[in-house]
């Protein structure tokens with residue numbers, strides 16, 4: 478037995494599903510062949526790797542509904558390669574159909590004057606049955622419509638999940654940048670105000686010293702204006 | 714409870730129009746199929762699409778399951794078909810064959826952050842394999858099907874499946890040597 482004969486049988490040897498005689502021959506080959514011995518090791522590693530895989534949780538799977546056999550009709554076969562966005566035209570036409578149905582039912586209601594002759598016409602004997610099956614059909618239709626709508630909503634949500642996440646990430650980055658900028662600006666303006674005030678205070682102090690040096694007396698009321706008079710109004 | 718009911722019974726009930734049975738059947742396999750799809754495609758987005766396609770495929774073909782075999786093996790026949798088809802459609806023509814370049818997809822930042830080191834190592838090693846070999850490794854080691862099942866699932870003979878696994882093992886050993894101890 479050579480490598481190309483023994484190699485493909487390694488998995489079955491490990492599983493213990495080989496015929497005893499064949500298993501002995503494969504075993505004998507492995508013991509005398511470094512390559513196949515090493516491959517058997519790799520096989521063992523991968524059997525353990527498979528067990529070590531940590532399952533990720535399944536995403537939401539959109540499920541078409543099982544056609545009901547009791548109602549006596551079936552959904553058409555699910556189209557091949559259906560993508561969520563291909564449901565949108567269906568949704569649109571179903572919506573339009575629903576609107577048309579509503580309009581039709583309203584137009585045909587008893588208080589409508591559109592078809593006065595209809596009310597006078599005697600009902601055929603099987604009308605009740607017809608009416609009942611129409612009601613049933615309508616209910617079924619409504620149910621399917623709701624199911625389809627929820628499927629579409631789900632599909633759109635799933636399809637947009639990544640995009641929403643990206644938008645949120647971008648928004649968070651923008652917000653952080655804006656906050657950083659504002660913090661920086663606030664910091665800068667505070668520094669500016671403090672520095673400016675210090676400089677002004679220095680000038681006021683210098684002026685006071687100069688005034689003292691020339692022995693000038695301010696007129697009464699200038700430095701103790703009771704109502705916060707403007708300097709212009711109080712100047713001599 | 715539906716939890717104790719066999720797959721085959723759930724299929725029968727689903728075919729009789731029970732949405733509950735159908736949902737239970739899907740919930741029983743969605744995680745397994747999604748993780749299979751993840752290892753095969755190498756990224757979360759394709760895995761999601763693929764898992765969705767697999768269950769649509771199951772839905773369409775459920776009437777064809779005659780209950781004469783194990784449901785899981787039948788389901789993975791659909792999964793394998795969908796997966797091969799999906800990967801072929803995703804790649805330019807002619808890239809999906811024995812000698813094709815491995816996919817180098819980014820699994821997606823959130824998925825990578827959530828993934829264990831073991832999973833990342835496994836994905837990296839699987840990506841070193843051509844899709845046809847990766848498929849056999851997946852079905853043999855991760856799904857633990859027999860070569861007869863794998864042959865049926867991939868539309869090849871059991872012997873071809875064995876030879877592919879042998880080829881895959883040689884490549885994995887080579888990858889192992891490049892990466893150091895796995």
Ligand SMILES: [Zn+2]
Pocket residue numbers: 479480481483506510511512513514
């Ligand atoms: Zn050998």
